[in-house]
Amino acid sequence: MHAPLTIVIPAAGASSRMRGRDKLLELVDGTPLLRRAATMAGAVCPAVIVTLRPDDAARSTVLADLEVTILIIPDAATGMAASIRAGAVAATPGGLMILPADMPDLTSPDLQILIDAFDQSPSRIIRATACDGTPGHPVIFPADCRADLAMITGDTGARAVLQAHQARITLIALPDQHATTDLDSPEDWAAWRAIKR
Numbered sequence: 001m002h003a004p005l006t007i008v009i010p011a012a013g014a015s016s017r018m019r020g021r022d023k024l025l026e027l028v029d030g031t032p033l034l035r036r037a038a039t040m041a042g043a044v045c046p047a048v049i050v051t052l053r054p055d056d057a058a059r060s061t062v063l064a065d066l067e068v069t070i071l072i073i074p075d076a077a078t079g080m081a082a083s084i085r086a087g088a089v090a091a092t093p094g095g096l097m098i099l100p101a102d103m104p105d106l107t108s109p110d111l112q113i114l115i116d117a118f119d120q121s122p123s124r125i126i127r128a129t130a131c132d133g134t135p136g137h138p139v140i141f142p143a144d145c146r147a148d149l150a151m152i153t154g155d156t157g158a159r160a161v162l163q164a165h166q167a168r169i170t171l172i173a174l175p176d177q178h179a180t181t182d183l184d185s186p187e188d189w190a191a192w193r194a195i196k197r
Contacts, residue, residue, distance in 0.1 A: 004094025005115060005140070006047040008087030009068075011059060012076035012103045017185045024059060024187055028104045035062040042067055044115060045109040047092050050101075051076075051083035068121075079155030088149035089122035096146060097124060098158060099138045104139070104192065105178040114140055117137055117172050123169045125162065130181035135171065136179030142168075181188045 011034055015023045024034035032040070034050070041048045048068040052059050053076045063070060071090055075082045088096060095118055099111070110125070118126045118140045126140040139158065141149060148161045162169065173179075183189050 002115070003119050004092065004143075005045055005097060005118065006037065006049060006087075006091035006097050007041040007045045007097040007111075007138075008084065008091060009034075009041060009050045009099050009101050009157060010080050010087070011037075012051045012053045012073040012083045013025065013080065014053075014077070021186065021187060021190070023183060024101050025062065026104075026183070028141045031126065032062040033104055034059055034090075034101050035066070036061055036104070037099060037106075038066050038068050039043060039101055040106065040108045044111045045097070049087050051086060060140065078153070079154040080157045081154050084152060085097060085099075085140055086148045086149050091146070094143050095140050095149035095160060096143075096149065097138050098141045100182060100186065102182045103137060103178075104183060105176065105181040106174075107178070110178050113174065114172055115171060118142075121170060123168070125165055126166050127162070127169050127171055129171045129173050130180040131173055131175060132176045133171065134180050136174075137182075138179075 004022050025032045028036050050068050051071045051073045054072050071086050073082050114126050123142050
């Protein structure tokens, strides 16, 4: 029996450090990064929410034929917390995985490892780490943390909720740097692609 779970992909950010490019539309193995994240999530969980800014036609287009719920975030400019708050309120009952859209090394098997750990301990916070133990993402929050997630503010994501519930965190190592590679600038992308060649 699987613990109930919704995956929320916060994708309402502005890609401000990309100097005109949209990091969520960068291609990874020929697929826009946002579409890749949503497809990966859908492969392991039937309930997937993607948050978007109002009138974000380009990001909407790459999700058009996927079985995901799109949630428009009017106050997206206030930071990632706006996406997490909205996702926590809109999700089906149960746990909540926060899956950043800008992590190109993550795979569906990585997500499944975390979901399996949550199934075993549905009252724990399950947090991915790099292979060396460095904490990263995604993070699965149990159902009773959702009220806290619905109250967060600013642009530090769910950090305050993690700090408040430190004793409940179970760290799960994923391969290599899968849990810690996020690409925010053209230089980040160039360096990552050079390594992947």
